[in-house]
Amino acid sequence: MMVLPPFRGPRFLRETPGLTDAKGFIPVLPTYRHPDFESIYAVGVITQLKAMEQTPIPTGAPKVGLMSEEMALAVAHNIALELGVISGCQNKPTLQAICFADFGDTGALFLADPLLPDETGHRHRALTYNGIWVSWMKTGFEKYFLTKLRLGWTIPWFERWAFRAIGLPLVEPIIPSPQLIQVKG
CATH class of the missing domain: 3.50.50.60 (FAD/NAD(P)-binding domain)
Known part of the structure; x- marks a missing residue:
């Protein structure tokens, strides 16, 4: 509890x-x-x-x-x-969301587009995946994010491109x- x-x-x-x-x-x-x-x-x-x-x-x-x-x-x-x-x-x-959740020997990835559904309760898409690969991705993302902060980058061109490529402006x-x-x- x-x-x-x-x-x-x-x-x-x-x-x-x-x-x-x-x-x-x-x-x-x-x-x-x-x-x-x-x-x-x-x-x-x-x-x-x-x-x-x-x-x-x-x-x-x-x-x-x-x-x-x-x-x-x-x-x-x-x-x-x-x-x-x-x-x-x-x-x-x-207000779209991508979240990596680490649970030790497994993990969960969720994408909510948008996070808050519209007035009818619908989203464009909502996906959830799980597995050990999510924990690995979270670790990799944390290393990338900290490096990005050390370099003073906000959202570099390739990150904007990646978000657009998966349909997440x-x-x-x-x-x-x-x-x-x-x-x-």
């Missing part, structure tokens, strides 16, 4: 009026900007992601490292737009919807 304390945001954030929800998670718009504080963006586990369904034990939505990278890429792009460094549309993360543009124009007559 395993018992964990409730997962929540840090106290200093929870104690800031209007910044977080009751559990200490920061609400975000699709751009990952706070809806009420224009100068605040949030990425990673601190963001408020609502689970698609209520369960007897409130678990919330899972968050994995790839999702945090996607959020950070979108936020960096959106801040660069705001500062006038680049032009174009705002981006949002795709990390961010997507937010296409503005046409505004309804009221004609007074």
Whole structure:
């Protein structure tokens, strides 16, 4: 049996009026900007992601490292737009997840595209594989990731190419919807 304390945001954030929800998670718009504080963006586990369904034990939505990278890429792009460094549309993360779980002599790999299903409960794809090879892949990925950090790389061209090759873009543009124009007559 395993018992964990409730997962929540840090106290200093929870104690800031209007910044977080009751559990200490920061609400975000699709751009990952706070809806009420224009100068605040949030990425990673601190963001408020609502689970698609209520369960007897409130678990919330899972968050994995790839999702945090996607959020950070979108936020960096959106801040660069705001500062006038680049032009174009705002981006949002795709919230797709790939996770390697190591269980000693075996492992599990899951891919969820997207992690949170749509309103009808569907995903584009959800795959799970298991075997000792997953543990080996996780070890190899950890070595690659740490090397990438030491070199100061974020997402090199070949990594972006690999994600695109398997159909996982990390961010997507937010296409503005046409505004309804009221004609007074």
